[in-house]
Amino acid sequence: MAKMTMVQALNLALRQEMERDDSVIILGEDVGVDGGVFRVTDALIDQFGEERVLDTPLAEAAIVGMSIGMAAYGLKPVCEIQFSGFSYQNFHQTENHAARLRWRSRGRYHVPMVMRTPYGGGVRALEHHSESREVYWAHTPGLKMVIPSGPRNARALLVSAIRDPDPVIFYEPKAIYRAFREEVPEKEEVLPIGRSQLVREGGDLTMISYGAMMRPTLAAAATLEEKSGIAADVIDLLTISPLDDELFVQSVLKTGRAVVVHEAPRSFGPAGEIFARLMEKAFYYLEAPIERVTGFDVVMPLFSREKAYLPDEQRILRAATKVIKV
Amino acid sequence: MPRKEIKFPDIIEHISILNEYGEFDEALEPDIPGEFLLRLYRTMQLSRKFDERLLSLQRQGRIGTFPPISGQEAAHLGAAAVLRPDDWFVPAFRETAAEIWRGRPLESVILYYNGFNEGVDIPADRNDLPLSVPVGSQILHAVGLAWAANYRRTDNVAMAFFGDGATSEGDFHEGLNFASVFQTPAIFVCQNNHWAISIPRTKQTRSQTLAQKALAYNMPGIQVDGNDILAVYVAAREAVDRARSGGGPTLIECVTYRMAVHTTADDPKRYRTDEEVEQWKKRDPVSRFQKYLTTKGLLSDEKIADLDAGVEEEIQAAINRAEEQMKMLGDPIDMFEHAYAEMPPYLKAQKDAFVRALAEKGKEGNHG
Secondary structure, three states, rough: OEEEEEEHHHHHHHHHHHHHOHHHHHEEOOOOOOOOOOOOOHHHHHHHHHOEEOOOOOOHHHHHHHHHHHHHOOOOOEEEEOHHHHHHHHHHHHHHHHHOOOHHOOOOOOOOOOEEEEEOOOOOOOOOOOOOOOHHHHHHOOOEEEEEOOOOHHHHHHHHHHHHHOOEEEEEEEOOOOOOOOOEEOOOOOOOOOOOOOEEEEEEEEEEHHHHHHHHHHHHHHHHHHHHHHEEEEOOOOOOEOHHHHHHHHHHHHHOOOOEEEEEEOOOHOOOHHHHHHHHHHHHOOOOOEEEEEEEOOOOHHHHHHHHOOOOHHHHHHHHHOOOOO | OOOOOOOOOOOOOOOOEEOOOOOOOOOOOOOHHHHHHHHHHHHHHHHHHHHHHHHHHHOOOOOOOOOOOOOOOHHHHHHHHOOOOEEEEEEOOOOOHHHHOOOHHHHHHHHOOOOOHHOOOOOOOOOOOOOOOOOOHHHHHHHHHHHHHHHHOOOOEEEEEEEEEHHHHHHHHHHHHHHHOOHHHHHHHEEOOOOOOOOOOOHHOOOOOOOHHHHHHHOOEEEEEEEOHHHHHHHHHHHHHHOOOOOEEEEEEEEOOOOOOOOOHHHHHHHHOOOHOOOOOOOOOHHHHHHHHHHHHOOHHHHHHHHHHHHHHHHHHHHHHHHHHHHHOOOHHHOOOOOOOOHHHHHHHHHHHHHHHHHHHHHOOOOH
């Protein structure tokens, strides 16, 4: 097995799926010759040519709208929106058509496309390059919303997303594109969409997160155990929608305490939905009010202040301690 | 260094073959078999009568809101008539005559405008997308379909329809640009009916023609008399032939007129005069085509009467069938279908809870 960054692992997923299936087409801005501004599509144009790796004009709605047409035909377009902050320019195509074509045509057509896009803070980027707006997509019936947290699960989830018969919005946590490496097998590996994972086990507390926030969440869990002997179940959602509530509900039935961590703004964020599921399915088992550690309800600040905005280990620890003390 | 002029094509061709008096230009007249012409005429007449009947059903509360097509039959039917069933037909929502031509049953239209999405069933033998309501957004799908048809080495084309208002949307410009850059076999048919609800064509854009917008994308653009089905057919055939043989996309502007309301929820008296409507009624696409076919000896008073009777009968039968079908439809549980290939667990749970609640209420779930 080779040690890979997330960028390399995603590239592997794309290359292998393109080798396996000639209906997989890549399109987007700078995805060809340049290999993508983060190099996720690096060298794919050399192997598969301009016919399957399309450097498009600069227009997000057209990238997604054209992908919808390709997908309705039966191809499997994997389009890249260079930064999720620009995906609002294609929101209407995603909401009005990608998410609905199966329903609108009563199953005659479906849209097996993937929209890959980097999201989130932490790379000292310009305005519009650091937001975390997964809720927009997760709130849209007909779409799936996936966020990996490391090289290995990123590769396996992207393979699943490409093979999925429904449109998948694939958010890539750019803060950890190259932050660490993991062993990624050359051999095909898939992870089911709609399933979360228990990545650390403990019976005292349930910590739920995803994407780039898994790192500070896991760090907080380790510190908690080391310093206070409090052991947490840590759950990596991996898919935001369809949300797998089975695993975290099971965990909270056991622990009675939960902390949810995300960098998206607090109000109406994913934690709100997770809280609601816990109220519906685990209310009588709760020992303490649930805490959430999130971004603030402000415009994502420019990078001099982004660290202050993003949840970190200290904030997560404070919330966990509060939940434990009740 | 010098200040100089850059030349680019600045002429837009306009085609008119058959005028409002039924006179036609023999040099431009296309060679179309009589049987095909009669099929076109019958579809126009059926669509017109159906439109009128739908309007009356709507006023009686027997269907919901719908967008009439009267006046625009030639503009969309003339273009769609060039397509093969396996070509991609990408409609907006004012192309009913073309849909009927492609094989959409009349009762499915009635079902759809009665709020039953069972009315959008599309059989596998024709490559039609369902109606698209967000203005202009479907243009991009035609680009993707056409690109895919080309990638799969077929000679299929994709034809997208939209109105004059859509030419102000970003999706229109992005679609034309992408189609041109990738040289996809896409045909863009603009039904310029002069009114985007209350906004006249002159306020939609300062451009002299809509067809000229193609020039910016280095794509052929042509304007035709959209009430002249022969002109529309000729322009569309040229565009489709070019696209099939690898010549890339074309924009066709069909100059026509929406003789009725935007939708049945609209009151055009607020923004346009009866005189203007009357002027356009004189340029009716159906009556001029009828004159043409009569001149050609393909129609007679007797044949017209026979054909009209057949059309009325067909419409009545479709209404009867639709009303029968609707009695069987309306199960609200259907709304949970076709969300995903596989229903996610939380949605299954919502559906199950809803089914239980319905059972408790003792409702039959039928409001047809």
